[in-house]
Amino acid sequence: MAPGGRSAAPGVRLVQKVSSTRAFAKIAPHVVPAMDRTVHRLTRGKVLLSAKMLPGVILTVRGAKSGLPRRTPLACMPEESGSWILVGSNFGRPGHPAWTGNLIAHPDADVNWRGTDIPVxxxxxxxxxxxxxxxxxxTFWPPYATYQSRVEREIRLFRLERRTD
Known part of the structure; x- marks a missing residue:
């Protein structure tokens, strides 16, 4: 299944296959976020390139140690309730991604979803x-199973819910 519950198109299946490779896990963490941040900034929040394949948000959360705002483009799984699931897969690399530790330390954050800033x-x-x-x-993104099989840690999952405070 492709994101949104529909059958995966040939292009999506190809991306899923490529994103499951170890080479992708080595390269993507350096290229995809930088590209996403640049395009997102240049389009004033209107475009997130990786969201052309998977829905995505820009997460802004305070650093666990520094307390400074950290902006990270992330794939997300939108839920019907208006919340989002974030998967701390780190592309199947060892160690939890830094943004997961930041969310544990500072669960109040913001996401930019389709150009709108939302407190979560x-x-x-x-x-x-x-x-x-x-x-x-x-079901949403089958390569997550490959990522989990490569690491001994349990991949962290977060639910982001809108804050009204």
Whole structure:
């Protein structure tokens, strides 16, 4: 299945296959976020290149140690309730991505979703709630299974819900 529950088009299947490779895991963390940040800034938040394949947000959260705002482009899984699931896959590389530690330390954050800034609160998922979200994430983007198979750590999943405060 492609994102959104539809059958994957040949182009999507190719991207899924490529994104499951170890070469992609080495290169993508350096290229994709930088490209996304640049295009997002140049288009004043209207375009996120990676979102052409998967829905995406720009997460702004305070650094766990520095307290400074950290902006990270991320793929996300939008939920019907208006929340988002973020998957801390780190492209199947060892170690949790830094943004996950930042969210644990500072769960109040902001996302830019389709050009709109939205205040959110993050919750690290566990137990049955995590299992259900992981199953949905695997249906949404099957390469997550490959990423998990490469690492000993459990990939962190977060649900971001809109804040009204």
């Amino acid at each position: 609160r993050a919750r690290l998922l566990s137990g049955d709630e995590r299992a259900a979200a992981w199953g949905a994430a695997l």
